[in-house]
Amino acid sequence: MITHPDDPSLRLIEVADLDAPSPPPEVLAHGDALRAVVDWAGTYLCRPHPELGRNGPVCPYAQGSLGRNRFYLAVPRAGETVEDVVAAVEPYRAWFTRLAPLDGPEAVFTTILLLLPGLGDRLALVDGAQNALKDAFVEEGLMIGEFHDGPPDKPGLWNPSLRPLAGPVPLLAIRHMVATDLPFLWGDPAHRRAYLTRFEGRVPAHLREIVMETLMEGVE
Known part of the structure; x- marks a missing residue:
């Protein structure tokens, strides 16, 4: 206890x-x-x-x-x-x-x-x-x-x-x-910022596509 x-x-x-x-x-x-x-x-x-x-x-x-x-x-x-x-x-x-x-x-x-x-x-x-x-x-x-x-x-x-x-x-x-929590957080802008503040540059390879898709949407 x-x-x-x-x-x-x-x-x-x-x-x-x-x-x-x-x-x-x-x-x-x-x-x-x-x-x-x-x-x-x-x-x-x-x-x-x-x-x-x-x-x-x-x-x-x-x-x-x-x-x-x-x-x-x-x-x-x-x-x-x-x-x-x-x-x-x-x-x-x-x-x-x-x-x-x-x-x-x-x-x-x-x-x-x-x-x-x-x-x-x-x-x-x-x-x-x-x-x-x-x-x-x-x-x-x-x-x-x-x-x-x-x-x-x-x-x-x-x-x-x-x-x-x-x-x-x-x-x-x-x-x-943890870095693999990205899918639970990406849909909310504030949660996304909190995640990237902590893990930017350390996003697992199999989740980087989510980041790139969002970045490309921002460019369009």
Whole structure:
């Protein structure tokens, strides 16, 4: 368990806490949801998927995150509205940059998963909060993604029929932006600028066509 250095009400659960002899109160209160997410990470995120449309695991960094003990979980008090969820998630944005400075060796393997169990059919709160938070996160070079059993209506990059953001518990995941995130960001001018500020000159070869097409459109 990791406690925020300035706000003891903010705590992050480590995977080892789930099997600790004296589990933290958060684990006692939400153990089923936490275990479901950790199991899902191991059996879904860390493995190939026959409908993904590419080789490799669903998430290229999940196994490294688990193996390096950089896979953190929390169950914030989310409230009843999108604004409540946004307010509950916001403190973790600044904390994440302290836990995983961009120039640190563990940066790309660090993730915080913020579980929102008990929403029932109010999954629109997760989608709405992700949409409301994304601009501020991207501006800081971070990504925030939504997962739930809806699942979110966002197609896979390589297979438009797949909905890859399906998860057993509603949650929002925080991680650093990586160069292969370009397709998730290119459609929004502000997100595009944030991406190029960070990765200009380091765009993966298979994604450079997207950049060139946009540049050519600007010339026409």
